[in-house]
Amino acid sequence: METLIEFGRGPLFRFAVAVAVLGLLRQAVLSAWGVRQMLKRAADNRIALGAVVWRTIVQLNPLRYFTGNRWLYSMLSTLFHVGLILVPVFFLGHIRLWRRGLGLGWPALPMGVADVLTIVTIVTGLALFVARGWAKASRQISRPQDWLLPPLIALEFLTGYLLAHPGTTTFRFETLMLVHVGVGDLLLILTPFTKIAHCAMLPFSQLVAELAWRFVPGAGREVVKTIGKEGQPI
Amino acid sequence: MSRKMLPLVENIPVKYFNETVQPMDRPRRFLEVFAAVLKHSNYGYVLDHFSRVVAKCARCAVECPVYQATGRSDDIPCARTEKLLRVYRRHFTPEGRMMARLLGTPPLTNADIDAMAEDFYRCTACRRCNLECPMGVDHGIMTHLGRYILSEMGIVPKALHVSVREQLEGKTGNTSGIPVPALVDTLSFLEEELKEKFDRDIKFPVDQEEAEYVFFPAVSDYLLEPDVLMGQAAVFHATGDSWTIGTGNFDGINYGLFYNDRFLEDIVRKEIAEVRRLKGKKILVGECGHASRTAKGFVPTYNEGPPIEVVNILEYTDRAIQAGKLKLDPEAIKERVTYHDPCNYARSGWIIEQPRRIIRSFIKDFVEMEPHGRDNYCCGGGGGTVSVDEIRKFRTSIGGKRKAEQLRATGAKYVIAPCANCKKQVKEVIEDHKLDMELVGLHDLILKAIRF
Numbered sequence: 001m002e003t004l005i006e007f008g009r010g011p012l013f014r015f016a017v018a019v020a021v022l023g024l025l026r027q028a029v030l031s032a033w034g035v036r037q038m039l040k041r042a043a044d045n046r047i048a049l050g051a052v053v054w055r056t057i058v059q060l061n062p063l064r065y066f067t068g069n070r071w072l073y074s075m076l077s078t079l080f081h082v083g084l085i086l087v088p089v090f091f092l093g094h095i096r097l098w099r100r101g102l103g104l105g106w107p108a109l110p111m112g113v114a115d116v117l118t119i120v121t122i123v124t125g126l127a128l129f130v131a132r133g134w135a136k137a138s139r140q141i142s143r144p145q146d147w148l149l150p151p152l153i154a155l156e157f158l159t160g161y162l163l164a165h166p167g168t169t170t171f172r173f174e175t176l177m178l179v180h181v182g183v184g185d186l187l188l189i190l191t192p193f194t195k196i197a198h199c200a201m202l203p204f205s206q207l208v209a210e211l212a213w214r215f216v217p218g219a220g221r222e223v224v225k226t227i228g229k230e231g232q233p234i
Numbered sequence: 235m236s237r238k239m240l241p242l243v244e245n246i247p248v249k250y251f252n253e254t255v256q257p258m259d260r261p262r263r264f265l266e267v268f269a270a271v272l273k274h275s276n277y278g279y280v281l282d283h284f285s286r287v288v289a290k291c292a293r294c295a296v297e298c299p300v301y302q303a304t305g306r307s308d309d310i311p312c313a314r315t316e317k318l319l320r321v322y323r324r325h326f327t328p329e330g331r332m333m334a335r336l337l338g339t340p341p342l343t344n345a346d347i348d349a350m351a352e353d354f355y356r357c358t359a360c361r362r363c364n365l366e367c368p369m370g371v372d373h374g375i376m377t378h379l380g381r382y383i384l385s386e387m388g389i390v391p392k393a394l395h396v397s398v399r400e401q402l403e404g405k406t407g408n409t410s411g412i413p414v415p416a417l418v419d420t421l422s423f424l425e426e427e428l429k430e431k432f433d434r435d436i437k438f439p440v441d442q443e444e445a446e447y448v449f450f451p452a453v454s455d456y457l458l459e460p461d462v463l464m465g466q467a468a469v470f471h472a473t474g475d476s477w478t479i480g481t482g483n484f485d486g487i488n489y490g491l492f493y494n495d496r497f498l499e500d501i502v503r504k505e506i507a508e509v510r511r512l513k514g515k516k517i518l519v520g521e522c523g524h525a526s527r528t529a530k531g532f533v534p535t536y537n538e539g540p541p542i543e544v545v546n547i548l549e550y551t552d553r554a555i556q557a558g559k560l561k562l563d564p565e566a567i568k569e570r571v572t573y574h575d576p577c578n579y580a581r582s583g584w585i586i587e588q589p590r591r592i593i594r595s596f597i598k599d600f601v602e603m604e605p606h607g608r609d610n611y612c613c614g615g616g617g618g619t620v621s622v623d624e625i626r627k628f629r630t631s632i633g634g635k636r637k638a639e640q641l642r643a644t645g646a647k648y649v650i651a652p653c654a655n656c657k658k659q660v661k662e663v664i665e666d667h668k669l670d671m672e673l674v675g676l677h678d679l680i681l682k683a684i685r686f
Contacts, residue, residue: 027286034279041276044534059370068366069296077291137295140307141316146290198287198369205287205370212280212375215535219274220496223386226270234399234497 001174008181013101016188023192024200031204035211042214047207055206073131073138076124083121084153087114088184093164111164118161125154145194156183252395254388261342265325267386272326275495277379282327284376285319287369288312294363294373299611299636300356311363311373314353317346318380351389354380358633359492359617360577365609377617381493393621394489398497401485402504408453408485417484420456424464431464432686436471438463442478444513447545449479450486450505450529451520452654459657462521465677468684469551473559477518483508486525487654492618502532509542516543518550521675523576523653524618530584546579548652548676552588555595562596566683569647570599573676574637574660575610576653583608589652589676596683603640611636613651615659629659630666638667650676 039045058064062081065074088094092108099105109117128150132138138146159180162169169176191197224230272278294311295301301309308314321342323330333339354377361374384390397409406413412420421438428436439445455463470477483504490498509517517533519526529544554560573593579585586607593600603610614633619625630638637660641649649671651660661673 031283034282038276038279042535044532046534056370059368065293065366065368068293070291070293073291074293135292136305137301137307137310138290138292141290141292141295141310141313143290195287195289198289201283201287202369204283208280208283209364209370209372209375211276212372213531214276215495215499215532216275217499217536219271220494220499222274223267223270224496226273227266227386229386234395234403 001178005174005177005181008178008185009097010101012185013097013181013188016185017101020188020191024197027192027197028200028204031201031208035204035207038208038211038214041216042211043217044214047210052206052210056203059206060202070135073128073135076127076131079120080124080128080150080153083117083124083157087117087121087157087160090114091118091160093160115161115164118157118164121157122154122161125150125157129154149190149194149196152183152187156180156187159183252388252390252392257344260344260347260387263387264321264342264347264383267383268321269326271379271383271386278326280372280375281319281322281379284315284371285323285327288316288319288371289369291368293366293368294371297363297366299360299362299614300358300633303632303635308349308353309356311357312371314357314380315371315373315376317350317353318376321346347384347389350380351384354384355391355617355619355622356628357617358577358612358614358619360612361581362577362609362612365581378491378493382495385494390493391618391622393623394493394618397487397621398489398494398501401487401489402497402500407483407504409487409489410453410457410485412453412456414481417456417479417481420460421479424460424467427460428464428467431681432468434471434686436464436467438467439476439478441481441512442476444515445476445478446514447475447477447516447518447550448509448512448514449477449518449520450484450525451547452487452522452525453485454487454654454658455520455522456484459654459675459678461678461681462675463677465675465679465681465684466520466547466551468681469547469554469560469677472561472684472686473554478512478514480508480512480514482511486519486522486529488525488528489618489621491524491528498528498532499536502528502536505529506533506537506539506542510539516545519544519546521547521652521654521677523578523656525654526585527578527582530579546585546588548585548588548592551677551680552591555592560680561685562680562683563685564596564598564683567597567648567679568599570601570645571597571648571650571679572601572603572641572644572646573606574603574613574641574649574651574656575607576651576656577610577612577616578653580608580610589650592676592680593650597679601644601646603644611640613637613656613659614663615655618655620655620659626662626666630663634659634663634667638663638669641669641671642667646671648672648674648679650674650679652676 062078090109091114095105095108132142159176163176163180290312298311324334324339357377359374359377364372364374400411401409488501490501517529519529526546533542533544614629614637651657651673652675664671
């Protein structure tokens with residue numbers, strides 16, 4: 001088990017980080033390249049960039065969703081994201097791992113804050129799972145990844161909490177560590193291939209939506225030529 | 235060839251699609267058209283992005299008036315979008331093709347095409363869902379693209395098809411089939427009406443060269459909305475600005491927006507050509523929502539000459555009031571009035587305050603619907619569905635359910651629905667929900683209140 005844990009914290013971790021970082025980079029580059037291509041092909045490529053940036057800020061502001069429909073789901077989701085972003089990066093134990101794996105380090109969150117964020121992430125992760133099942137609409141459209149990711153993340157945070165507070169559990173330290181490291185690596189590897197990738201692509205969304213309606217002149221004629229309908233009456 | 239589609243709602247048989255492709259060839263044809271569209275347009279980048287960011291949070295479901303009324307999972311905007319994204323991923327991305335080999339993901343089927351044909355026309359393309367999508371997915375463009383692909387394989391509601399065919403290939407060149415002599419007769423009749431009402435020579439200038447504004451209302455206004463037209467003419471009489479109606483093209487309607495980019499482009503180019511022929515300076519669009527959006531949004535795309543400004547008549551009248559050029563009698567309208575925001579110009583935030591400033595300048599008892607403005611509910615006939623008479627029951631009882639509730643809650647005597655499509659739909663919503671109110675255009679009321 002020791003060997004497996006070391007493998008998970010060492011080579012597998014480095015591999016998982018590389019997959020996540022390169023994968024997200026690829027997604028971001030593809031989005032940026034797509035935007036560039038759209039701008040090049042559209043005849044009307046004047047963009048009110050200020051308005052798009054403002055819409056992006058508005059879209060990314062989680063508070064706006066608290067008063068609308070699904071406000072509870074939105075609050076849960078926001079709290080979930082806060083812990084999800086901060087704890088893996090700013091928890092002291094993780095910083096040691098980052099330093100060991102990548103040779104980089106930075107200041108850590110106080111232990112108490114990290115604990116609270118961890119508990120919040122566990123609770124909200126499970127609550128999001130329940131909320132997804134509770135609301136008919138989200139239940140109807142959910143994919144396997146939508147069901148799996150929140151509890152998987154909650155499991156990762158739960159094992160992390162138990163590892164940080166060994167007195168609170170009867171589980172073996174090595175078992176918890178193996179699960180924690182294994183799930184962590186799995187989540188990193190899944191990042192570019194699942195909806196977690198939105199973290200790299202979201203800033204482009206409003207620009208893509210704006211450009212989506214900037215059509216390419218003559219495209220319709222080219223389409224009918226390609227499909228062999230040219231000259232046919234409507 | 236006519237083809238029976240899945241019922242839109244129980245007991246409403248729907249036979250309103252044209253279809254030219256044989257059933258056995260449909261999936262192949264759909265993919266051929268899809269591939270051609272991806273090759274020549276920008277949709278591929280949009281699909282690529284949206285297919286990666288969708289989070290399936292279902293916030294869009296709560297925003298959609300159709301889903302609110304039906305609770306049917308296929309009416310959830312994200313679910314509808316997914317139908318097209320699935321085809322894109324499965325057939326046009328390397329990951330999708332690889333996964334298909336590994337997992338045996340089924341290819342596109344006839345049933346998928348039937349489902350898309352139905353679902354993309356249940357959507358009113360109002361884009362309300364887009365406002366609340368935390369991922370910024372525009373389900374409106376997805377509905378548009380889905381309909382576009384279907385239309386190039388021949389699946390399109392007859393009502394839209396016939397209108398566009400008449401506009402682009404017919405003798406009259408407009409969607410209502412109005413010949414020029416009939417237009418000229420109508421205009422001179424309206425001038426007589428105005429003379430009788432105001433004892434003034436208020437003109438509808440025709441083919442006047444070098445006018446500031448070339449006027450493109452929804453052509454159906456010439457048949458159905460004489461008071462709106464007279465109100466607009468009265469406003470121009472008061473301001474003294476030059477304007478004209480061109481006999482080469484006097485139809486602002488552009489159903490291409492609802493289902494086909496090629497027709498959208500051709501119709502916009504036709505408008506531009508008429509402005510050039512008349513040496514006009516600006517395009518003035520009537521109260522109609524989609525006519526305004528298509529001109530405003532696509533003239534810059536398809537105009538190859540000097541820029542042409544696009545102005546909506548509500549913007550124009552608002553400016554005239556702000557400049558003190560119009561006198562409107564505040565005692566003319568005593569009844570309670572409410573205002574319906576057409577999605578095609580309110581959703582983007584373009585025209586929201588202008589009509590309200592006009593209304594408040596002479597109407598004392600104005601009451602808002604809730605929600606309104608950018609968040610307003612679609613009338614239920616958006617996206618061209620209002621043209622399809624066969625689905626009136628669906629439009630008014632499902633698509634228009636929230637609108638009927640909103641209207642009833644205002645207690646208004648008049649509901650102003652500026653857009654020509656909204657006008658028809660709201661009128662039918664009022665009839666079918668037995669609401670005690672009257673539908674008007676904004677320039678209807680201006681005609682009642684304007685003083686010289």
